[in-house]
Amino acid sequence: MKISEIIVVEGKDDTVAVKRAVEADTIETNGSAISAETLQRIAHAQQKRGVIVFTDPDYPGRRIRAIIEEHVPAVKHAFLAKEKTIAKNGKGLGIEHACDSDIREALSKVYTPLEKKMAVEITMEDLIDARLVAHPQAKQRRTQLGNMLQIGYTNGKQLQKRLRMFGISQSQFIEAIHAINQEERS
Structure with missing residues (x-):
């Protein structure tokens, strides 16, 4: 499955998981303190190819979505349920812990906000x-x-x-x- 839009994820491990599941390019926010430079890269990516925000289903992930939405309107969103992102040992939560099929399913059901x-x-x-x-x-x-x-x-x-x-x-x-x-x- 090839994704034409650039997928915004939180970190390197998320990039590895996404690239394992689909053929796509990513931008990493490196956590919820998104820099102005990263927001500019996301805005540029939105203009050139479109962007899908795919963050963890936790507070920092929701905060990242809100910041991106505020600065780069009309980005698309993909979501994974919390129970699909829990580490096998139960000591972690994130896209990086999701199985490939769940990642592909989430990216196939992308939402675009309406006016x-x-x-x-x-x-x-x-x-x-x-x-x-x-x-x-x-x-x-x-x-x-x-x-x-x-x-x-x-x-x-x-x-x-x-x-x-x-x-x-x-x-x-x-x-x-x-x-x-x-x-x-x-």
Whole structure:
């Protein structure tokens, strides 16, 4: 599988894992303190070939995404569920621990953020009714939703923005919530 866009990862080990799974070029952020020079390289890559941000499903990974999004609008995003990135010994988390097939699957389901005016609005009331915020099981349900929709985990405050950003339709949202409810009943 060849990826034409340049994939932004956190470090060397992530680059090794991505290149093991697919044919692609990468840019490494070297952690969450992204330099101005690295942001310029990402912006240049976005103009020339396009960029896919593929960071770890943890706080530093989400922070890196937010910084890149702020400085380089319209980059694409690929997400891996947390449980697919845990080291075999249980003492680490990251893209570098994912198997090749999971990396290929994540990179085949890339999201491009939509312009705000094009996005369908899923309201805060919808999120409350779906028990994604203001509910004892909200965090677990948001994790499941992020995995099902392949948009990554986000906190309750940011969920509505993430759904809008990736153009998740009302029907996709309802279908995912229905599936989560079915899983709970089983």
